[in-house]
Amino acid sequence: FRALEYKTQVPLSASGDHVRTRLTHTIEVASLARSLARSLGLNEDLAEAIALGRDLGHPPFGHPVEHTLDRLMRGAGGFGRRLQSLRVVETLEVKYPDFNGLNLTREVRQGIHPGTSAGTSPSLESQAVDLADEVAHCCHDLEDALESGLLDPGALRGIELWKETESGIRRNYTRLNPERTRRFVSRCLADHLVEDAVRQSIASLEEFHPASAAEAGAIGQTLVTFTPLMDKKIRNLRDFLGKNFYRHPDICEVNQRASQVLQGLFEFYHLHPHLIAERAVLRIKKEGVSRAICDYLSGLTDRTAMQQYARHVGTDSLLRELTPQAA
Incomplete structure (x- = not known):
């Protein structure tokens, strides 16, 4: 919550x-x-x-x-x-x-x-x-x-x-x-x-x-x-x-970039499923790799999704557009 x-x-x-x-x-x-x-x-x-x-x-x-x-x-x-x-x-x-x-x-x-x-x-x-x-x-x-x-x-x-x-x-x-x-x-x-x-x-x-x-x-x-x-x-x-x-x-531009981040992470974790959270890894055998990855990604916050993307996939320009600036 x-x-x-x-x-x-x-x-x-x-x-x-x-x-x-x-x-x-x-x-x-x-x-x-x-x-x-x-x-x-x-x-x-x-x-x-x-x-x-x-x-x-x-x-x-x-x-x-x-x-x-x-x-x-x-x-x-x-x-x-x-x-x-x-x-x-x-x-x-x-x-x-x-x-x-x-x-x-x-x-x-x-x-x-x-x-x-x-x-x-x-x-x-x-x-x-x-x-x-x-x-x-x-x-x-x-x-x-x-x-x-x-x-x-x-x-x-x-x-x-x-x-x-x-x-x-x-x-x-x-x-x-x-x-x-x-x-x-x-x-x-x-x-x-x-x-x-x-x-x-x-x-x-x-x-x-x-x-x-x-x-x-x-x-x-x-x-x-x-x-x-x-x-x-x-x-x-x-x-x-x-x-x-x-x-x-x-809004449409930010939405498109956000979708790119999640798709990039989904594809990356399909290649490296052992890198998702341990509890999610344990569900792979029972429910399949896609569902385990989906559970993991849907539980991320905006911030952790960007951090994961920066670590494994992304480009600075894409993430910069998704990072809120201080008021």
Whole structure:
């Protein structure tokens, strides 16, 4: 879990000390999920535990490396961060003398990677975590995009969620300067999204009135969700961030270099599998060299991945682009 501090949320060259990491994102999601669960009368501890476990299998450098590992693992079972998170808590972590894993309840493990069968839906607590993750991504990626300077605040004037939130702030805080207004938008937007989700989710729960977790799963549809109108507004914001931030040339360049680092390491360790961590080496006979290497690489932080690449494979120019500069 502590290693998530050194795995970036959205890789940014020269990102400084205050960029969000997987750890800060996970803590924010857990807090939001717990608040949602409390408002809806769900199991707060379960929602928080699911949120804290969901990103344990996330590889270094964010989503592009996840896609790279999945491509490299074709024919060997593929790779997905949710399934890898489940693998971490069930198999890879060694905290007890007589069995592997973290001894989590079935409900927590199913929430980390639902894997539901046809006609059923994830637990309500798992749905709350999904929604909290969506809120965090929208608000905090927007905040990071503005802080990085890659996104011009003026470009957001056509985005309905931004306009609504900003105008509400200006009505209530007439003396705020543009900089403080911009910084406050993310907080207010998160509150706005959560309030909408609570209203809609309460209405859905009252309509279906599931008496147990089994009944909620048998309904076969998501009950913890936004209103249709808010869902449309969120998709609009996410599309905007996709075009103007996630696919910004600077981000794309860093993503490409990060993928090169992981692919280079994957290929190197295929030639020299004895150099991966001892616990991973011991799994080669049972699960194959590719899976053992994948487990090892997905557990690296951004920093250790760059160190391994520099030691075994890399060029200074490639690593320089991936090294955040001090703020």
